[in-house]
Amino acid sequence: MSTAKSDYKKITTNSVQEMKRNGEKISMLTAYDFTMAKIVDSAGIDVILVGDSASNVMAGHETTLPITLDQMIYHASSVVRAIDRALVVVDLPFGSYQGNSKEALTSAIRIMKESGGHAVKLEGGTEIVDSIERILKAGIPVMGHLGLTPQSIYKFGTYTVRAREEAEAEKLLEDAKALEAAGCFALVLEKIPSALAKRVAESLDIPVIGIGAGPDVDGQVLVLHDMLGMTHEFHPRFLRRYLDLYDQITGAVGNYVTDVKNREFPNDKESY
Ligand SMILES: Nc1nc(=O)c2c([nH]1)NC[C@@H]1CN(c3ccc(C(=O)N[C@@H](CCC(=O)O)C(=O)O)cc3)CN21
Numbered sequence: 001m002s003t004a005k006s007d008y009k010k011i012t013t014n015s016v017q018e019m020k021r022n023g024e025k026i027s028m029l030t031a032y033d034f035t036m037a038k039i040v041d042s043a044g045i046d047v048i049l050v051g052d053s054a055s056n057v058m059a060g061h062e063t064t065l066p067i068t069l070d071q072m073i074y075h076a077s078s079v080v081r082a083i084d085r086a087l088v089v090v091d092l093p094f095g096s097y098q099g100n101s102k103e104a105l106t107s108a109i110r111i112m113k114e115s116g117g118h119a120v121k122l123e124g125g126t127e128i129v130d131s132i133e134r135i136l137k138a139g140i141p142v143m144g145h146l147g148l149t150p151q152s153i154y155k156f157g158t159y160t161v162r163a164r165e166e167a168e169a170e171k172l173l174e175d176a177k178a179l180e181a182a183g184c185f186a187l188v189l190e191k192i193p194s195a196l197a198k199r200v201a202e203s204l205d206i207p208v209i210g211i212g213a214g215p216d217v218d219g220q221v222l223v224l225h226d227m228l229g230m231t232h233e234f235h236p237r238f239l240r241r242y243l244d245l246y247d248q249i250t251g252a253v254g255n256y257v258t259d260v261k262n263r264e265f266p267n268d269k270e271s272y
């Protein structure tokens, strides 16, 4: 497939599964606010993730752990108001689903009811299958997330590539199969070897969307602010920058400051 954006009018969980069956790659980016979501949706993205990376990108926290369910709902409701076409998936934040399956369901229902998002994403494998099943029984689509799972960063201590060792790789494949069996409509794989990601994508019928998982998966996801070059200090190997907005914004703001200082803004045409 060499087409740019596909001709789906509205993306659903069924559409992304159909894309995998048809060999069409799935495009996914994060968004956390109305204005950015409107641009990304108009540009033809398939899936918008309201990621808990908002904790880093929007709020300046070091990890994704501090962001709350209320804050995720605020971001997600802003995104939902902007979109005409994309499927909107919302991360369940740390602490809103790990307690038990009832807590997970309550959190997922709040996301759906209060934000208008279309699906939720949870980090983890077999240990959260009962929660996933309970959420699915309520009619809420679930996306899985395996490999580098930032909500468990303190268990691992680093953001290095995951599942390099054979035992870990087998465990990840088993987790992926368990998520598919539980009924997840798709799965994110973060920062794992390409060969393993390929194996997972070939072993599953549901779409596998990679970030730092190589080319042989069914779709790709990046954090919007990273690919736009706004997050200056963040340059993992998997990141491709499509713009250098940090530098461009710095230049624009610098020009504005100069104009104000030099009394060159506003001019007559810009005044009443
Ligand atoms: N801005 C942003 N982009 C992301 O992709 C992102 C977030 N925030 N926050 C939540 C998680 C955390 N993620 C991460 C974090 C670090 C690396 C990483 O590769 N860090 C180091 C290497 C660390 C190591 O190898 O020990 C790097 O090279 O930048 C990758 C994904 C992905 N997610």
Ligand SMILES: CC(C)C(=O)C(=O)O
Residues within 6 Å of the ligand: 030, 049, 050, 051, 052, 053, 054, 091, 188, 190, 211, 221, 222, 223
């Ligand atoms: C990096 C993606 C997959 C994510 O979970 C996030 O942005 O929170």
Ligand SMILES: [Mg+2]
Residues within 6 Å of the ligand: 051, 052, 053, 064, 091
């Ligand atoms: Mg996340």
